[in-house]
Amino acid sequence: MGTTNNSISATAIRVEHVTRHYQMGATVVRAANDVNMRIRTGEFVALLGSSGSGKSTLLNLMAGLDRPTSGAIFAHDRNLAEMNSQELAQHRSHTIGIVFQAFNLLPRMTLEENVELPLRLAEVNRAERTARVREAVERVRLGTRLTHRPTELSGGEQQRAALARALVNRPTILLADEPTGNLDSATGDEIMLLLKEINENLGMTIVMVTHERPRAERFAHRMIVMKDGKVVSDEPKQS
């Protein structure tokens, strides 16, 4: 499932002159404004910035949930801006795993069913699903909670379940939008440790949106700071 930290070289995501403008009435909101960046395979990157800085917009563009107004975003050298909606869906299914601040588990499904959902969408054989769900759930240490519904899980457990769901299709890039935003400090640290473990053990590229600089400094390899839709700093972690 990818390479380790020692082999960071190939480009996982390349963002070239990307702008994303929204029309809100008579006003044009420039959520992303001529953004350029290159994220290497296996990197753990933190996108920092205050609310409205454009970091979540950029994450959605990388995920293929949104399209840039101009510019190009390459994921493993494939330009997302040129993909049709079905190809973008394939990109989200096979290349990307996404974790949200609000967990976004489906409340009427059990943990197992929630984690299995991406496999259903990817048309993975029924026989293989069980093993892959078990593997993902074990990785986030929720093996005993398979039959529980989200409402029966704590916040940390829900985020771990969401993480298992993001991992189950074995993506190469994990995008996390404020994954600790709804958690207390200790639980947030647990999630961050899990992300670090996934990055190190699986070699998975991680792009995490956060406004918590201390956490970013502690776990990420690199911090990109955005402000008013632009990258204002791009610095590697101080060793």
Place this chain on the structure above:
Amino acid sequence: MKARDLAELAGRNLREALLRNSLTTLGIGVGVASLVAMLSLGVGLQNLAQDRLARTGLFDAVFVTPKSAFAEMGQVSRAARDQIVTPLDEDARKRLAQLPNVVAVYPDIRFPTEIHYDGKPYATVVTGVAPYSRNDGTFDGMHGNFFSGADANEAILQIDLAKQLSDQPDSLIGKDVILRYAERRPLPASETSQSPNTGKPQTANGNPSPSNSEGEDSQDQGFSIVTKELTLRVVGIIETEPAGGFGAFGRGGLLIPLQAAETLRAAQSNDLRDLLRGTARRNTYESLTVRVNDPQRVKDVEDAVKKLDFGAFSLIDASRSLSLVFAVFDLFLGIFGSLALVVASLGIINTLVMAILERRREIGILKALGAGDRDVRRLFFVEAGAMGLLGGILGVAIGWLIGHAINFGTNVYLRGRQLPSISVTAVPWWMVALAIIFSILVSLAAGIYPAARAARLDPVEALRYE
């Protein structure tokens, strides 16, 4: 997404808003029930009419005559009359019976007669009844039994005659009546007749003899009439007028087995004509009724009979007109019945649009996890189709029950008027399949707009939705 997963997810979604989806499904069910009830009434009435008409023997039969029979209605020359080359005799009857789709060929035997019961004479007409009639519904509801055998000396009385014989018609069953009739008996060979036109002796085939010498080849052309009596046991009494085919209306009050009637050799209306024509010895039939296995095949059989050089007549055109009338009737019933289903389809649109609003975030999550627009569209289509399927099945069941209720009510009314029970509705299998398929198609059509709207949802907007 694979079909099975799609179905599972759709089922889960439908169970989620159980009350609303159940009510929507019930709405579709009522719509389908309305359609099924209307159509079942149309089909039932059509079946009833066709059944009743079939019992008249007019719509599944071809009536065969010698070819010139109809031409003889006008003035015809001797030469034309001599062109009757194919007699309607026993050999012709066998050939007709061998035609495809023919189930029976029998003559129309009727003759006026007199019966004696309790020492009193009663004038009536005797009719030979083909064994085929036993199962065609003509004798449904009769008192007593059908004939025990094809040549049994038994009789079934029509109720009007039975009432003349006794104040208590049912008491006649098991009693004997004496049938007095005129038997046609051929003259001995020595009693040579003269040609009706020329006074010359004729051969057995009715043509003038090549010889003028009297007594030569002196096959007789005449017959004598002898009064005969036969005792018949009354086995049943029938209340309806048994119809036997074209030209058989107003038939007799005394019914006997056809085979028994044939062995009586009773004088009939065509005997005098045969005598004059010189075909009296040939035992020809005035007409034969060819019973066809399916009214749709009557035209084929009629054409085949004509190819055998006989005259043929059927009421197939009248039957087709009847089918046309009922087709239009069914069409309008179907349209009116479908209106309720159209209204129900609005319920589907409403339910699915509501589902989009409620599941907006869920749609966003599905898209974030890799669902394409097509997956979302198909999911809503499957939900609409499932409601259509369940509503269709429910509707067919309700429609079937309504049909039975209509039948029940109709028969209660008819019994109150001392009329026999009938079935005015029918739900054939094709209607069940058609109603369910139609329900699914209408539901899918209703799902087009909600499915397209759900598929178009912007995942980023949908994920922001609370």
